[in-house]
Amino acid sequence: MSKKSFRQAINEALRLEMRRDPRVILMGEDVAGGRGGTSGVTDAWGGVLGVTKGLQTEFGEDRVFDTPISEASYIGAAAGAAATGLRPVAELMFVDFVGCCLDQIMNQAAKFRYMFGGKARTPLVIRAMYGAGFNAAAQHSQALYPLFTHIPGLKVVIPSSPYEAKGLLIEAIRDDDPVIFLENKVMYDDEEDVPDGSYTIPFGEANLTREGDDVTIVAFGRMVNFANEAADRLEKSGISCTVIDPRTTSPLDTGTILDCVADTGRLVIVDESSPRCNLATDVAALVAEEAFDALKAPIRRVVPPHTPVPFSSTLEALYMPNADKIEAAVKSVMSYRMKEEV
Amino acid sequence: MSGAITPVTMPKFGLAMTEGKLADWLIQVGETVSAGQELADIETSKITNGYESPVSGVLRRQVVAAGETLPVGALLGVVADASVADDAIDAFIAEFQANNASADTEASAADAEPSTVSVDGLDIRVKDVGAAEGSQLPVLLIHGFGGDLTSWMLNQSALSHDRRVIAFDLPGHGESSKSAGEGKPSSFAGTVAKLLETLDADKVHVIGHSLGGAISLELARLAPEKVASLSLIAPAGLGPDVNMTFINGFISEDRRKTLEPILQLLVHDKSLISRRMIENIIRFKRLDGATGALRTIADACFPDGKQADNLRATLENYPGPVQVIWGENDEILSSAPAQSLPDKVAVSVLSETGHMPQMEKVSDVNKAISAFLEKND
Numbered sequence: 001m002s003k004k005s006f007r008q009a010i011n012e013a014l015r016l017e018m019r020r021d022p023r024v025i026l027m028g029e030d031v032a033g034g035r036g037g038t039s040g041v042t043d044a045w046g047g048v049l050g051v052t053k054g055l056q057t058e059f060g061e062d063r064v065f066d067t068p069i070s071e072a073s074y075i076g077a078a079a080g081a082a083a084t085g086l087r088p089v090a091e092l093m094f095v096d097f098v099g100c101c102l103d104q105i106m107n108q109a110a111k112f113r114y115m116f117g118g119k120a121r122t123p124l125v126i127r128a129m130y131g132a133g134f135n136a137a138a139q140h141s142q143a144l145y146p147l148f149t150h151i152p153g154l155k156v157v158i159p160s161s162p163y164e165a166k167g168l169l170i171e172a173i174r175d176d177d178p179v180i181f182l183e184n185k186v187m188y189d190d191e192e193d194v195p196d197g198s199y200t201i202p203f204g205e206a207n208l209t210r211e212g213d214d215v216t217i218v219a220f221g222r223m224v225n226f227a228n229e230a231a232d233r234l235e236k237s238g239i240s241c242t243v244i245d246p247r248t249t250s251p252l253d254t255g256t257i258l259d260c261v262a263d264t265g266r267l268v269i270v271d272e273s274s275p276r277c278n279l280a281t282d283v284a285a286l287v288a289e290e291a292f293d294a295l296k297a298p299i300r301r302v303v304p305p306h307t308p309v310p311f312s313s314t315l316e317a318l319y320m321p322n323a324d325k326i327e328a329a330v331k332s333v334m335s336y337r338m339k340e341e342v
Numbered sequence: 343m344s345g346a347i348t349p350v351t352m353p354k355f356g357l358a359m360t361e362g363k364l365a366d367w368l369i370q371v372g373e374t375v376s377a378g379q380e381l382a383d384i385e386t387s388k389i390t391n392g393y394e395s396p397v398s399g400v401l402r403r404q405v406v407a408a409g410e411t412l413p414v415g416a417l418l419g420v421v422a423d424a425s426v427a428d429d430a431i432d433a434f435i436a437e438f439q440a441n442n443a444s445a446d447t448e449a450s451a452a453d454a455e456p457s458t459v460s461v462d463g464l465d466i467r468v469k470d471v472g473a474a475e476g477s478q479l480p481v482l483l484i485h486g487f488g489g490d491l492t493s494w495m496l497n498q499s500a501l502s503h504d505r506r507v508i509a510f511d512l513p514g515h516g517e518s519s520k521s522a523g524e525g526k527p528s529s530f531a532g533t534v535a536k537l538l539e540t541l542d543a544d545k546v547h548v549i550g551h552s553l554g555g556a557i558s559l560e561l562a563r564l565a566p567e568k569v570a571s572l573s574l575i576a577p578a579g580l581g582p583d584v585n586m587t588f589i590n591g592f593i594s595e596d597r598r599k600t601l602e603p604i605l606q607l608l609v610h611d612k613s614l615i616s617r618r619m620i621e622n623i624i625r626f627k628r629l630d631g632a633t634g635a636l637r638t639i640a641d642a643c644f645p646d647g648k649q650a651d652n653l654r655a656t657l658e659n660y661p662g663p664v665q666v667i668w669g670e671n672d673e674i675l676s677s678a679p680a681q682s683l684p685d686k687v688a689v690s691v692l693s694e695t696g697h698m699p700q701m702e703k704v705s706d707v708n709k710a711i712s713a714f715l716e717k718n719d
Contacts, residue, residue, distance in 0.1 A: 001517060050385075167628060189360075195517065199628040205597065211617070 004194040006187045007051050009162035010127075013169035014052065014089060016198045018059050021087060024173060026064040027074055028091030028127075032056035035066035048093055049129070049188055071101035075126065079109040079178070082124035087173060094140045095128035095182060098147070109178040110153030121176040125169075129185040130158075131222060131272060132320055136185070138308035141316075143273035145220070148180045149249040149282070155179040155203055156250040160224035162192050167201035168247060174200065184222040204251035208260070212240030215330050216260040218283050219243060219270040223321060227270050230326035239334055249279055257283060258291050265296035266333045270321050275303040297336035300329040347426060347434045348397045350419040352412050355386055362386045363411040364418060369401045375421065382418065400424045402431050456491065456517070461537045464519040467491065467511040470541065472502030478719050479570050480506035480543050484534065486552025486578075487643075488592050488636060490516030490626070493551060496704045501711060508541060512554070514639060520631025525642035527553065527579065527651055531560035538568055547715050549573040551700060552675065553643065555580075559653040562660045571718040572664045573711055576672055576697050578643070579653035580679035586647045588674050593636045596627060610671040610696040658684050663718045667707060669695030688714070 004012065018024045031052045033045025042061070046053025056064035067074035071092065078090035092098060098105065105126065112120040132141040148156045155177055159165035165183070172179040209224060210217075210231045219227035224245040231241040242260045246253055261267050267287055271280035280301040287299060302321045310316050352362050365383040369375050380392035381401065395401075399421040406418045417438050420431055456469040469491050472480075481501055485493040491509035501507050512530055514522035523529045534557060538546060547570050550558030555577020562569040578584070591604035598620050605620060606612045627633055643650055657664065665688040668677040674697040680689050690710060692703050700707045 163625075195625070195629060197517070197520075198630040199625070200630070201628060202596075208598070 001193050001195050003191045004162050004166075006159075006162045006165055006183070006190045007049065009166040009194050010051050010169055010183065011053065011055070012194070012196075013166045013173070013198075014055060015058065017170055017173045018055065018063065020198070021173075022063075023085065023087045024063075025081070025086055025088050026052060026055060026059075026091070027067050027078060027088060029069055029074075029093055030066055031091050032061075032064050032066050035061075047091060049185065051127075051183075051188070052091070071097050072104060075101035076104040076108065078124055078126070079104055079112075079122065082109070082122045082178070083112055083120060087123045087125075089125040089127060089173060092126055092128035094136075095130040095144045096139050096142050098128070098144060105148075105154070105178070105180075106151050110151050112153075113177065114153060122178050123173075123176045124178040125172045125175075125181055126178070127169075127181045127183065130182045131184040131186060132304075132309045132316055133186040133222075135311065135313055135316065137311040141309035143182075143221075143271075145180070145182055145249055146273050146278045146282075149252075149279065150277075153178065154250060155248060157181045157203070157248050158221040159183070159247070160207075160209075160219075160221055160245045161187075162190060162194050164201065164207070164245075164247065166194055167199050168203075170198055171200040171203060175203070182221065187222055190225075201247065203248045204253050205247065206253035206256040207245045207247055208242060208256070209245055210241055210243040212242050212264070214239050214241060214264055215266040215268060215333060216242045216244060216257070216264045217268045217270060217326065217330065218257060219245060219326075220249065220279055221272070223270040223272055226321060226323045227326055229323040230330065233323070233327055234330055239330060241330060249282075252282075254286055254290075257286065261287050261291045262294045265294050266330075267295070267299045268302060268326065268329045268333060269299065270302045270326055272304060272321055275301065275306050278303065296338075297333040300333050302326050302329050345423070345426060346397075347402075347420060347422040347431065348399065349417055349434075349438055350381060350393075350395070350401075350421060352414050352416045352418060353384060353393055354414045355384070355391055361411055361413045364406050364408055365390055366408045367404055367419075368392070369395075371401055371404055374398075374400050374424075381421075395421060397421055402426070403435060405435060458517070459537070459540050461533055461540055464513050464521060464533065465517075466513070466519075466533075466537055467517040468537075468541065469498065469509045470506065471498060471508075472506045473504065478505035478715075480508060480546045481715065482534070482538065482543065482546040482548050483507065483509040484548065484550040484554030484557050485509070485512065485515070486550075486554045486576075487589070487639060488515070488623070488626075489551070489554075492516075492622075493698075494700065497700050497708055497711070500704075500708045501715075505715070506543075508543065508546070510537065512557075514632070514635030516626065520629060520635050522635035522638040525635075525639035527556035527560045527643065527653070528564070530557045531564050534561050535565045535568060538565075544568065545570050547571045547573065547718070549575065549711060550577060551575040552697065553578045553639070556643075556651060556653055559656045559660070562662070563653075563656045566660065566662070569660070569662060571662050571714065572660065573667070573714060574664065575667045575699055575707070576669060576675055576677070577666065578649060578675060579651050580657070580683075581676065582648045582652075583676050583678075584644050584647070584649050585674045586644065589640050589644060592623075593627075593633055593640060596624060598624065607673045608697045609702055610669065610694050611702060614698075614702065657687070663714070664688070665690070665710070665714050667692065667699050667710060669697060669699045669702065671695060672697045 043056040078088040217227045269280040363385040365385040375395045376398045403420045490511045511518035548558045555574040556579035595601040668680045
């Protein structure tokens with residue numbers, strides 16, 4: 001056990017699974033770097049943020065390879081490779097690029113099991129970076145997990161820490177269905193203790209990072225850190241919060257969310273994706289339908305405005321949910337009073 | 343410019359950059375560099391970039407070696423004219439570093455970190471602390487089913503002020519290899535005997551808890567010359583009963599809510615089972631092979647819900663000193679066998695104590711063990 005960054009945890013998960021199972025391959029734009037160039041240097045880059053660095057050196061060009069800049073072709077190839085016996089991990093770089101290959105994901109990989117009468121397996125993992133806060137502008141900053149969550153047949157994973165990332169990625173690689181694995185690009189240097197060996201964290205089991213009596217906060221990915229920060233501050237002012245990290249948006253651990261809301265009676269949802277039809281609306285609908293009687297206050301969502309992610313760092317900071325906004329939302333649901341019945 | 347000394351510091355390549363790694367020096371000490379020429383490669387979380395020298399001059403010092411990661415603004419090297427005296431360079435560096443002395447102090451207080459040794463092809467994690475010199479014999483701590491070396495976190499350092507104290511993770515446990523072999527106390531004892539050889543510990547006082555107590559007894563049978571004394575805490579092997587609700591629940595329950603009541607069986611004061619402790623056990627059980635190893639051990643040690651091994655004869659035959667410590671309210675292994683042990687065994691049954699006396703009655707247990715060890719060195 002030692003401290004590892006989010007980046008190292010993901011690299012180690014890939015490395016351990018590639019050692020364990022020769023069917024695991026890595027493909028994507030610049031996952032190694034140097035292919036087709038004249039420098040003779042291989043494994044130069046290891047992905048745009050260095051996550052897959054060193055893997056081509058250990059496993060060779062047959063198992064770790066750079067693809068042309070054509071998402072439609074290599075995501076399609078990965079889906080086909082999965083359907084025919086390999087366990088590909090394809091890197092989409094920025095999740096914003098999914099527009100170029102959505103058919104391969106939505107109409108092909110996600111549908112194989114269903115349309116082949118349950119007989120097809122598609123053990124495909126698509127890794128991609130998501131999220132704002134990196135000054136990467138509107139085409140490289142989106143949090144598109146609601147898009148994937150919307151599509152039946154996909155599993156969608158959003159790890160919130162290095163420990164979570166390693167265990168969830170190993171689970172994703174061993175899963176027989178297509179899994180979208182989304183990494184928040186601002187978190188790559190976050191560090192915590194991560195075991196050296198292999199371990200798996202099951203899908204569809206939420207993690208409670210804080211347990212309290214007054215308010216339930218559901219947060220996704222990087223937002224879990226903000227929710228924890230807000231919960232720790234609120235604890236000092238006498239408000240105790242439960243923080244739920246669902247880990248996977250599909251499958252979603254609805255049981256844990258409903259249980260916690262039944263205990264606290266108040267719900268705040270933190271989601272950095274665009275506010276219409278996002279996970280916050282999804283969880284709000286779930287609780288409004290299934291736990292209406294438990295609610296002591298309206299559900300509050302902490303979400304960005306319905307705009308593209310701004311490039312200006314000042315505007316980007318205003319756009320993002322943060323601990324202050326979560327704290328304010330929790331205080332507002334705590335101070336809510338039902339109107340007297342007349 | 344001939345007298346000027348220019349610091350070369352970690353650059354900030356992008357808004358998000360807070361630190362960078364000096365990947366490689368491209369100019370060696372003593373070589374001349376012109377302004378704009380690349381001095382070094384700097385690696386960040388986003389890119390690797392050449393760092394251009396801000397001035398012309400001679401690279402007089404490389405303060406940082408290739409491969410080191412430093413915060414933005416940290417001193418990497420110094421460029422100056424060849425005519426500047428070495429003393430002036432040294433003074434400049436000293437002053438720069440003094441002004442930038444930041445949070446460099448945290449690395450010093452490193453506790454004894456566990457290390458990994460290889461025994462019989464298995465990786466065994468060992469935490470080896472305390473003085474090796476002196477006439478006091480070392481202590482070996484053997485944890486129980488589902489535990490690891492941190493089971494002794496409240497005891498190991500307390501016992502180590504005047505002697506070497508070794509804790510380790512049994513095979514299948516903690517961060518050791520997740521292969522439990524046959525999963526019997528005797529097979530574990532064989533591995534422990536080899537571990538002692540690997541660690542150059544010829545003769546030790548053995549302290550075993552629960553299943554570790556049964557392993558201690560088997561070690562005393564297999565390698566009596568290595569065992570100076572036995573301290574058995576709520577040991578397995580002395581009676582038939584075992585709480586299979588605990589054993590099976592420990593193996594199968596993987597969520598905090600359902601595991602918590604299982605772990606509470608371990609202690610009399612239920613509040614001792616913390617969130618953190620439950621989380622650590624869940625994390626252990628997620629490791630590849632962990633629950634399989636636990637199942638192997640449970641099947642080997644407790645077939646049909648009873649303890650397979652009766653080690654009472656082993657206890658009677660062991661010629662060295664033995665003490666037994668048991669919690670009166672043990673819900674895993676009843677303390678009943680403590681009532682009928684041979685006269686030579688020093689027995690203490692602690693009131694309001696469950697299956698983890700070394701955790702629930704820390705000072706009582708540490709005192710009893712220290713006194714026993716001193717008497718039997």
